[in-house]
Amino acid sequence: xxxxxxxxxxxxxxxxxxxxxxxxxxxxxxxxxxxxxxxxxxxxxxxxxxxxxxxxxxxxxxxxxxxxxxxxxxxxxxxxxxxxxxxxxxxxxxxxxxxxxxxxxxxxxxxxxx
Amino acid sequence: xxxxxxxxxxxxxxxxxxxxxxxxxxxxxxxxxxxxxxxxxxxxxxxxxxxxxxxxxxxxxxxxxxxxxxxxxxxxxxxxxxxxxxxxxxxxxxxxxxxxxxxxxxxxxxxxxxxxxx
Numbered sequence: 001x002x003x004x005x006x007x008x009x010x011x012x013x014x015x016x017x018x019x020x021x022x023x024x025x026x027x028x029x030x031x032x033x034x035x036x037x038x039x040x041x042x043x044x045x046x047x048x049x050x051x052x053x054x055x056x057x058x059x060x061x062x063x064x065x066x067x068x069x070x071x072x073x074x075x076x077x078x079x080x081x082x083x084x085x086x087x088x089x090x091x092x093x094x095x096x097x098x099x100x101x102x103x104x105x106x107x108x109x110x111x112x113x114x
Numbered sequence: 115x116x117x118x119x120x121x122x123x124x125x126x127x128x129x130x131x132x133x134x135x136x137x138x139x140x141x142x143x144x145x146x147x148x149x150x151x152x153x154x155x156x157x158x159x160x161x162x163x164x165x166x167x168x169x170x171x172x173x174x175x176x177x178x179x180x181x182x183x184x185x186x187x188x189x190x191x192x193x194x195x196x197x198x199x200x201x202x203x204x205x206x207x208x209x210x211x212x213x214x215x216x217x218x219x220x221x222x223x224x225x226x227x228x229x230x231x232x
Contacts, residue, residue, distance in 0.1 A: 004156075034220075041225070041226075041228075042225055042226070043118070043205055043207070043223030043224050043225050043226055044157070044205075044223050045223070046220050046221075049220070089156055089157075091156075101159070101170070102159065102221070104156030104157050104158070105156050106154065106155050106156045107154075107155075107156055
């Protein structure tokens with residue numbers, strides 16, 4: 001069964017601290033993996049995308065890693081800011097055809113406190 | 115570049131009533147998606163259009179949900195009649211194109227319509 005699991009479900013950190021979010025997937029055939037940020041009341045916005053041949057990708061203070069062998073990804077946030085408070089969703093694309101399908105994780109809800 | 119537009123942003127109805135949502139994708143985007151996002155969950159695909167044709171509607175509850183994309187641009191999603199469990203955020207997204215070329219095809223999401231069914 002194609003599935004994307006994320007941990008933790010929620011996380012509270014202090015402003016300025018670092019944190020790491022986890023994503024495990026069982027999706028085949030794999031095309032790519034994205035991390036999205038979803039602010040409250042807004043649609044998701046893509047942070048990073050990686051194919052199976054890429055094992056790290058950065059976007060400012062966000063760094064994503066991918067281990068295609070163990071089917072695990074992580075999103076590391078450095079020097080967190082209050083604006084990082086959001087839900088972070090891991091999304092894996094199933095490869096192929098006109099019905100390219102996205103499998104969404106349930107997200108990690110991050111709260112950054114002053 | 116304008117983003118994906120959706121309206122209304124919020125809607126409150128009673129069960130058994132009907133409701134319709136509207137989506138205007140990014141200009142030139144051929145592929146349009148409707149998702150249902152229940153609180154605390156990730157989005158679930160309801161229907162995918164390629165231009166004005168349906169590519170995937172396998173998870174659309176067709177007894178009460180319908181969607182159309184006339185002229186391959188705007189789209190409407192309708193629920194008739196609504197049930198309590200339909201309370202969710204309905205997200206519309208678009209990409210330039212779908213299919214094999216979409217490895218780097220980002221889906222751009224609209225702000226969503228929050229539906230509350232009482």
